[in-house]
Amino acid sequence: MKYDTEVCRILERRQLTPDTFRLRVSAPKLAPMAKPGQFAQVLVPGMALRRPISICKIEPEALCFVVQVRGEGTRRLSLLQPQDQVDLLAPLGNGFPLAGDSGRHAVFVGGGIGVPPLLGAAAAFSGRCSAVLGFRSASAVILTDEFAHAGCQVQVATDDGSFGVHGLVTDILKTISFDVCYACGPLPMLRAVAALCRERKTPCWISMEQRMACGIGACLGCAVELCRADGSHYYGHVCKDGPVFSADQVVL
Amino acid sequence: MADMQVKIAGVPFANPLIGASGTVGFGREYAEFYPLSRLGGISCKGITLQERPGNPPPRIAETPAGMLNSVGLQNPGVEHFVAEDLPWLKQQGTVVIANIAGSTPEDYCAMAERLNSTAVDMVELNISCPNVKQGGVQFGVTCQGVESITAKVRKHCTKPLMVKLSPNVADIAENAAAAEAAGADAVSLINTLTGMRIDIHTRRPILKNNTGGLSGPAVFPVAVRMVWQAAQRVKIPVVGLGGISSWQDAVEMMLAGASAFQVGTAFFTDPYAPVKILKGLEKYLNTNHIKSAAKLTGGVRPW
Ligand SMILES: Cc1cc2nc3c(=O)[nH]c(=O)nc-3n(C[C@H](O)[C@H](O)[C@H](O)COP(=O)(O)OP(=O)(O)OC[C@H]3O[C@@H](n4cnc5c(N)ncnc54)[C@H](O)[C@@H]3O)c2cc1C
Ligand SMILES: Cc1cc2nc3c(=O)[nH]c(=O)nc-3n(C[C@H](O)[C@H](O)[C@H](O)COP(=O)(O)O)c2cc1C
Ligand code: FES
Numbered sequence: 001m002k003y004d005t006e007v008c009r010i011l012e013r014r015q016l017t018p019d020t021f022r023l024r025v026s027a028p029k030l031a032p033m034a035k036p037g038q039f040a041q042v043l044v045p046g047m048a049l050r051r052p053i054s055i056c057k058i059e060p061e062a063l064c065f066v067v068q069v070r071g072e073g074t075r076r077l078s079l080l081q082p083q084d085q086v087d088l089l090a091p092l093g094n095g096f097p098l099a100g101d102s103g104r105h106a107v108f109v110g111g112g113i114g115v116p117p118l119l120g121a122a123a124a125f126s127g128r129c130s131a132v133l134g135f136r137s138a139s140a141v142i143l144t145d146e147f148a149h150a151g152c153q154v155q156v157a158t159d160d161g162s163f164g165v166h167g168l169v170t171d172i173l174k175t176i177s178f179d180v181c182y183a184c185g186p187l188p189m190l191r192a193v194a195a196l197c198r199e200r201k202t203p204c205w206i207s208m209e210q211r212m213a214c215g216i217g218a219c220l221g222c223a224v225e226l227c228r229a230d231g232s233h234y235y236g237h238v239c240k241d242g243p244v245f246s247a248d249q250v251v252l
Numbered sequence: 253m254a255d256m257q258v259k260i261a262g263v264p265f266a267n268p269l270i271g272a273s274g275t276v277g278f279g280r281e282y283a284e285f286y287p288l289s290r291l292g293g294i295s296c297k298g299i300t301l302q303e304r305p306g307n308p309p310p311r312i313a314e315t316p317a318g319m320l321n322s323v324g325l326q327n328p329g330v331e332h333f334v335a336e337d338l339p340w341l342k343q344q345g346t347v348v349i350a351n352i353a354g355s356t357p358e359d360y361c362a363m364a365e366r367l368n369s370t371a372v373d374m375v376e377l378n379i380s381c382p383n384v385k386q387g388g389v390q391f392g393v394t395c396q397g398v399e400s401i402t403a404k405v406r407k408h409c410t411k412p413l414m415v416k417l418s419p420n421v422a423d424i425a426e427n428a429a430a431a432e433a434a435g436a437d438a439v440s441l442i443n444t445l446t447g448m449r450i451d452i453h454t455r456r457p458i459l460k461n462n463t464g465g466l467s468g469p470a471v472f473p474v475a476v477r478m479v480w481q482a483a484q485r486v487k488i489p490v491v492g493l494g495g496i497s498s499w500q501d502a503v504e505m506m507l508a509g510a511s512a513f514q515v516g517t518a519f520f521t522d523p524y525a526p527v528k529i530l531k532g533l534e535k536y537l538n539t540n541h542i543k544s545a546a547k548l549t550g551g552v553r554p555w
Contacts, residue, residue, distance in 0.1 A: 002284055005523060048468045048521055049314045073314075089523065211312040211458075213319060213520040216284075218277035220297070220326045221312040235306050235326060 003092055003216065006030045010084045011062060016142045019069045020113070021078045023086075028061040030090045036098065036120030037207060037244050040065070040090035041215035044073045050089060051077065052212050052239075054117035054184075056143075063090070066116035066142065092215050093243045096121040096182055096205060104179035107132060108152065109169050109193050111185025115143050117207055117243075118184055119150065127151035132172045134189065138163035170196060178202065187252065194247035204247035210238040225251035254537030255544035256530070258292070258512050260489045261412035261437030263373050265292035265347050265512060268533075268545050269502070269526055272493050272516030273298055273351035273376065273416075274323065278337040279344060285523050290530070293347030295440075295514060296337070298378050300352070301359050301366075303329035313449045313458040318468030318495070319517060320447050322461035325353055330366050342371045349414070353378040357391075357404045364409035375411045377402065377436075380418030380443035392418040392443075395430040402434035414438040414491065419445050419471075419478055428482035428490070440491035440514065441482060442475045468517040471495045476508045483509020483550055497525060499532025506548035 012024040030040075034055050040063070041050035051073045057064035069075050080086060098121060106129040108118040115133050122129055131147040134157045141163055147154045155172045156164030165172055169185075170192045183193045184207035197204035210222035217240030226236040226249055233251060236242070256267040266289070271282070273295040279288050288294065306326025313320040327333075333350070341348050350372045352363040360377065367375055379392035379401055391401040402415050415431040417424055419442035428439045444465025449458045457463070475494025483490045492510030496502055497518040505513045518525040537545060 004285065043521070047314065048317060048319055048470075048517060049312075050521070087522075211310045213312050213321070213517075214275075214281070215520075216281040216523075218281040219275060219312075219321070219520065220277075220306060220323045221321055223306060223309040223311055223323075223326070225308070235309075 001033075003033070003090060004029060005087060005089045007085050007087050008063075010080050010082050010086060013080060013082060016066065017140050020066060020140075020142055022056070022064060022066050023077070023080060024062055024064045025086060025088070026061060027063045027088065027090075030088060031058055031061050031063050034058045034063060034091035035095035036124065037096035037117055038091035038093045039117070039243060040088045041092060041212070042077060043087035043089075044076050047073055049213055050215060052209075052215060054207075055091060056116035056119050058120055066113070068113040089215055092239055094241070096244050098124045103128070105129065105177070106180050106182060107173065107176065107178035108147070109173060109181060109183040109185070109189075110134070111169060111189040112136070112140065114183075114185030114189075114207070118182055119143060119146055121182055122147055122150035122152050125151065129153075130155070130176055130178065132157070132169045132176075134158070134169035134185065135163070136160070168192070181205065183207070190247075191252045194252055197247060205244050206247050206250065207243045208238050208245060208250065209243070212239055215239045227251060254534055254542060255546075256534060257544070258546050260491060260512050261374065261414060263347060263412050267292040267530055268506065268512035269530055270295055270347070270349065270491065270512060270514040271519065271526065272514035273378065275516035275519050278333070279341050282519065282523060283344065286527055287345070289345030291346050291526055292512065293349055293373070294341065295349040295351050295376050296333070296341070297327055298325050298351045298353045299327045299330050299333050299363070300325060300354060301330055301362055303327065303332065308460040310458060310460055311464075313464065315447065315449060315466060315468070315470060318466055318470030319520075320449060320459060320464035320466055321444070322459045322464035324461065330363055334366070334370050338370060338372065347373045349374040349376050351376040351378050351416070357401055360401060360405050361408040364405050364411075368410045372411060375409055375413050376440060377405055377413065377415045378443070380416055392427075393421055395426050398427045399430040399434045402431050402436050406435035412437045414440050416443055417441040417482070418443050419474060419494070424478045425481040425485035428486045432486045432488050436488060438489045438491060439482060439486065440493060442471065442478050442494040445471055445474065467495065469495045469497050472501060476504060479505060479510050480508040480552065496529070497521065499529045499536060502529050502533050503536055503548060506545070507550070507552040509550045509552070511546070511549050
């Protein structure tokens, strides 16, 4: 079995910023199946569609998620308390391709709520990694200690300069050298990161978002425009072919 | 123990639950959860003569108790289906229904011809996809359209033929009657209702296609009403679908006149929904000493 559902108990809930929460859930069945970069479809009681949320950290019998309140679904998830239950469908998607890269110097580039899915991959690089994380302002900064703990050199950029470097993640990225890049965040950021990696001829993996229904490849709802080797375009699917794609494979 | 078997257009189904087209793909993703033999049948993703890329994203929007989709019949084409998907599906021990769509009557006829010599158990004529300009919906909205396309395909189709009706019409019973008159062996209803959502901040429709098809619990009462109206009008079996998410919904749909029912959007909320629906249905039959699922069909007692 590649994925399954499990009714998970909330073990811990921590508020990270005014609108962001970290949930640690007991998932003895799903956690052993999970890889960094995969996601879960989280059931919000009373709503027809589940919400895709990345797996931020994998423990032997538990999973961690970081959820930002964007609308009604994530608002309801943010209200979950320890001992409450939540129905997960996981682990979904391909995850980050880490094999073969672990001896090299990796950089993790995250923007906002794009930061959490990168954390799980950082552990695979045992100290040979950097994290360049971008946020709107100091009040939105999350997970910097966790990336440092995973062995990354951490640098932060904020839009308003209230924390770290005043500017964009790509301003920092330009100043460092790396062998492979993993990125997740808003589209303009992914475009800029992909362009920089292309210039340097460095492999770049990006994690994409799309609205989803099934989460497993059956409904064809989560289309993303991809390029074939011959340059022609077609629609692939974020839930099954992704969420992680090689930057040259996606039409950004 | 109640007998769960039903027969539609001469085809025996182990139970009356069919996975609805476009929601179960070609079965592979849900076979991860349980053997597909648990389902009475599967109606495959709508297929066309040639491969179709589908519509640009976003293709999904949520709505109160439902969803909109504008997938636009993305599919690998009939040859790929016959070569790659059908052989695998036929080994899963469930009834395989090919849902076919086209832009012209000739497309539909060619599809039916192509499937005659395959192991497909049944053909479902999709003349009701609201998401492509030429997805056959122009044949599905008028009685004349339904009658003429059904009659044409009937001439070319040696498989049991089920016509899937659009709810975006004035009188669905008339359309069901038109399909019957033209030689359909069964009708299925409803396909999605055309809907729209707008992001109030960007003032853009959420779907790139602007409009999409509404499905899920929100459409259930509409579907029950339409199945009830159609079932009173025709003698051929009516397969009911639209918003079924619990065993209670399934019982209600059969009481309204359905000989079998399809489950769609409920797969997304809970991949195990079909298994739960069947368990609940069987328990209901046993508790109420109803000998077979088929005995529920049309059992409503209208005022
Ligand atoms: C693979 C993947 C991983 C993600 N990981 C995380 C994560 O770790 N933490 C986090 O906070 N968010 C994550 N998101 C985004 C998150 O899924 C959306 O913010 C959330 O679905 C919004 O739901 P809502 O009900 O609060 O908002 P609403 O806007 O009310 O949602 C309405 C509908 O739109 C869909 N939707 C809206 N925005 C998005 C979006 N950006 N992506 C996908 N679907 C959307 C919802 O799922 C829902 O079906 C991820 C998205 C994807 C695709
Ligand atoms: C994502 C999606 C794709 C669909 N694709 C098809 C299709 O290819 N052919 C078809 O006849 N109906 C298609 N439908 C319609 C369903 O088969 C069904 O008629 C409709 O969703 C109502 O049932 P439900 O509320 O149980 O989902 C699709 C529905 C959804 C949600
Ligand atoms: S969400 Fe259904 S195919 Fe990706």
